[in-house]
Amino acid sequence: MKKAFPPCELTSLSPAIEYEYYQEGDVIIGGLFSVHLKTSEDDAHGAVYKKITMCKDICVVEYRSLLAFIFAIEEINEDSNLLPNITLGYHIYDTCADPKKSIKYAFIIMSGYQREVPNYSCTGRGDVAGFVGNTGFSTTVVLAQILSLYRFTQTVHVTSRVSSSLSDVVAPGNLESWGEDVQDRTFLDHHLIVPPFCLFDSLPLAEESTHSAVVKLLKHFGWNWVGIITPSDGMRTMEFRELMTSNAICIAFVIIVTDDVEDKLKKTYAVINSTTEAIIICGQFSMEVLEFLIDLTSLDYNATLILNEPWRIILSYGYIKLITPQINCSLFLLFPDQSIPGVKDYMENISPSKRPDDPLLEDIWLQKFGCLSSNELKNNWTRYLYKSHLYNCTGMNMVLGDRYPYRGLSKYYYAYNVVYAMAHALHQLLKDINVPKIYGLKRKLESYIARVHYKDKNGEDIFFNERGEMSSKLQLENWIISKEIDVTGMKINRKVVGRFEDSSDGDMHYHIHLENITWRKDSMPEFRCNKRCLPGYRKIPSHRIHACCYECLPCSEGKVSSVADAENCWECPDEEQPDERNVKCIPKTYDFLSYEKDSLFFIFTVLSVIFSAITLFILGQCIYYWKTPIVKANNRTVTFILLTSILLSFLCVFLFLGRTVDITCMLRQASFGICFSITVSSVLAKTTTVCIAFKAAKPGSPWKKWVSSRVSNLLVLICSSVQVLICVIWLSVSPPYQEYDMDSYPGKILIQCNEGSVIGFYSMLGYMGFLAVVSFVLAFMVRKLPDNFNEAKYITFSMLVFCSVWIATIPAYLSTRGKYIVAMEIFAIQTSCAGILGCIFMPKMYIVLFKPQLNNRRRMLE
Missing domain, CATH: 1.20.1070.10 (Rhodopsin 7-helix transmembrane proteins)
Structure with missing residues (x-):
């Protein structure tokens, strides 16, 4: 990129309200966050709104991720051991979940000015090292192609709407499957993924990790006959089904819940008459799915549900009362609440008095608390859009934690660690080149981020796996809902009964405490197409179409199978023989004239x-x-x-x-x-x-x-x-000489003399x-x-x-x-x-x- 050319003298003429955060530094990290969830254009209600592009529906969780991003940079600048003599800066925009805004702001950050100037750098100090990407699949892919042209590394927060195949698109090293066109290939090497998150005011959702954890959970329980209920999202369901099929788990039914009541009743009938009572609720939280589950009275005492991270939201909105019979004793795969030392106080005490120039905090106070802002245009727009009455909150001692208490959620944890991953990569890069040069680092940064491996302040390992995904953890919770009523209206015992954790070897390690799980019927059910083949038997295909449905055949004479559902029986060694049940090999008896027995x-x-x-x-x-x-x-x-x-x-x-x-x-x-x-x-x-x-x-x-x-x-x-x-x-x-005759008599080894x-x-x-x-x-x-x-x-x-x-x-x-x-x-x-x-x-x-x-x-x- 070139420096200080005439296009840098241009000024922004855009009438849109923009949300920008900037701090100078020797190295700049770009950030694109979707704090506002969408954009509204209204030109039908007076000149005051005409051609004014505004953002609406602010997401406090995403705003706190932005604060965790800033907090990490400030913390790194105070650390004398990490990037000594180097100051990190940031240039952040709220994209309002708008792909056009995301592309525009990416060019502005690269140009270093208030207007996008492609191929020019107007920064007075500091080089942009990389980007923390936007949350949105379409935006992410477009940005990936654009940023790769300029050799920028993008670390992506992938939304829950994104297919797991995104990691196949943006993971480093996956070039073989692409064509010879360099522009179609080069962008793939510069993007890394952290566990994905929902756009709405909910918690983290890592679909790839969650799907892998569900499969390992089912295999650990020995369940191979399950049903799936999901919102209208066929691609995710298809990928999940393929993963389960590849792991010898069969699917009894898949219900994609829609708004069609008649269709819903048909699907309900299908579930009630299903042969399985293990049901996986996958995808995002959906009111349609919630209503569907409430209608399924057959789930009251029979089925075991397995739910994912988005369904934690039922705790926040009181849905738990409506769906208690259905989810009691169910299993939840959730992200553990991982706190960041020092960040709780930082986020709990955020207020306009401490951050008077924070445009997003102003919008939060305006939209969430109904407080008048200093921007009359915003006040009028909010009154029109939300039909709300605004108050003068001047002098009121309110902080963000009053209404939105900090929970130490993983979303902030990963946003925080993304910055640290870039900092560690920059530190190692500067150490390797051994010169105080900070310009032109972006071309080498990607390979260093892909290899980064360090322990955070909690002692947890942070690294990216071979798919370019940051290590993630999940915990298995067993929710026991008591009939006793407490101050919250419902008493819930959330027992952590298992943990799943990515490892540097690419596999997911897990540990499950079966003895701590409370089941509906007091003992662990077996959700299988048919009963297991006992030891001493082997599986043979049945006439049914599912591979999980099979028949059991006793092992032939002289062979054993020591495990349930054995594919084949095997022969015992020469010195051993099958026991009476063909379950194990036991030593053959030695036959000779013994003074003890004969x-x-x-x-x-x-x-x-x-x-x-x-x-x-x-x-x-x-x-x-x-x-x-x-x-x-x-x-x-x-x-x-x-x-x-x-x-x-x-x-x-x-x-x-x-x-x-x-x-x-x-x-x-x-x-x-x-x-x-x-x-x-x-x-x-x-x-x-x-x-x-x-x-x-x-x-x-x-x-x-x-x-x-x-x-x-x-x-x-x-x-x-x-x-x-x-x-x-x-x-x-x-x-x-002495010889052992193992063939003359079954079960005996004749010790005799060969003449x-x-x-x-x-x-x-x-x-x-x-x-x-x-x-x-x-x-x-x-x-x-x-x-x-x-x-x-x-x-x-x-x-x-x-x-x-x-x-x-x-x-x-x-x-x-x-x-x-x-x-x-x-x-x-x-x-x-x-x-x-x-x-x-x-x-x-x-x-x-x-x-x-x-x-x-x-x-x-x-």
Whole structure:
């Protein structure tokens, strides 16, 4: 912009009454406020009004926002830490909610003179850094395009009439969706939004934040079937519906209330017969909606209403008495009253005596209090427009707080923080460039404002999110209206039961105290199209058109769902299984021969101890009667080896009991195979000794040289060594190991031994069976040889028992799993060893213990 050109000498010829506030400074912040709500032109009632443009319907709330703006600048100028050596100034106009006035005043502020002079700067001191924008969607968009041409940053108070898509238009960085025309694109980068406000004398309304909070609230409660009642505003309703649909919330009905009584009755019928009792009242406060709700007697005891910030107005105008049955126990999403230190006294004590040159305060005293002003034109215009009688208030000690007490509302809070956001951005900008230069800052200011992040005097974080919106807070209130009457005519208990807060990560954080909410029916209702699918079930689509309406199907076998309304069921890990209700995965039970739980463990242990004791007893008797004929017969050494191997076989059973580990898996089969091979080899040696003895009894028989104990001992050693070699090779190449079988039995994990090399395992068993068969065949051949020392018939019976047991065990072994296969193997070991012990040694023990007279050589030879 250029400086001090002839257009700056022009004077304003406009007959309109203008409301201007100006203070010089090193940096100027422009302000456009809609304190007056509209403009009136009247040329039909005398020359005094002809072609005079006047503003009417002043808004005290907006005026106080303007005062908060001025208060913030004065406070910043007194702060030595923020913008030191820099004085902030302001240039403010009341636009009267008129787009033409807004554009005109924007050019005046940019020109720095009383008349708009495009492309010229007539400021004597201070550069305009940015604008606090007007409240009005159409005005905001037009100003955004104009101010962007001059690279000015505009921070916008968006009205409640504005679609939430405005933030898509003016948020920084959203250029990709626009065309190649630079003028259609560049204005988008220079505008930031604070939570929007109503134009009328009401409280803040941040639609984007409120809609997000409503959706989070519904999802937190688990409600997915709601209705909407709204004034005639289809665009906002459509956007809200899209947001809810994207969050899996279905809308039972949408009622746009109009002035049509017949239509209203139809809509009332629709609500009464609706399937949901959760109703969201969105949009601005509307008398039509209020009357509509009053007529809905069905809401008296059934529905739960969710209302937004504009409906706080019912407290101020006494509407609460009319709508008490409908809104009792309802939920309100409201802005918390956030006070500004020092501003309360500043605003409460505003009076014409303290601000004699304040044109807006003069209008407030004129219109709100009926006090005569010094401007006769205004007096006449007010009398004509409002048909009111004016009084002389001179000398009356009235302040603004007498009729409009300060409530610490968020509207002032955000207007105050807008100035501070610009100040912090300017402070950081001047700090970064590190030169005392204040001109030309407007081109860089926008990026600094977008990144500003500081704590205000209340300790709250102030920042702009990625959509260019200033952080906002909402609180969830539960209004309980008592039948008791107090001085206000109605007793209302407003409980804060939740809070919603924007965060720097772009999400809205919230916390809700469900236990503090009072519901109409004493417990939280469930507003859903159908009941939730319980854990153990999953959702499947139904025939209805709404996605929130579905059916429930039990989880298939082996799968669970642990939450309500699960989309899918999932399988448990291998080591877990579903519980009876398919709700959660529980650990599978481990299956093995446990000493804590299984009676088989106790039985096998007792049997092994008993048989081991019997074997030791027989071994002791054999040692005691070492020199008796019955012990000396058929090789005492082999007898002792046989008894020892039988004892070890009984003791091997303990390697099969309990929970297996790798070392027990390696030892139990090998030890069992070696001990059993020694046992069978000893039996084979005994059988061979009997066979050779009878062969050598014939005169001149060549078998006499083989009649020796060394032959039997050597046979035992050789046959046993073969089994030892097999086991050594088996354990070296592929030894057994512990494994978990999770598939054989549902709900069980079989802890068992994998035998490693199948060839090694069956070679061990096969060799042991081969020795048993050879022993049985030889014993069977010599079973009828006449001799009192002939053990062949006993050996035959023992091998018959041995082979029968193992042959019967094989199919059972192959058809069982888990601990039962181990039980079968233990049974076979104990039974076969007991058969050998009983068949071979019981007859001898009978003679030794009960017929000692038969245990002598003479009686044996008879």
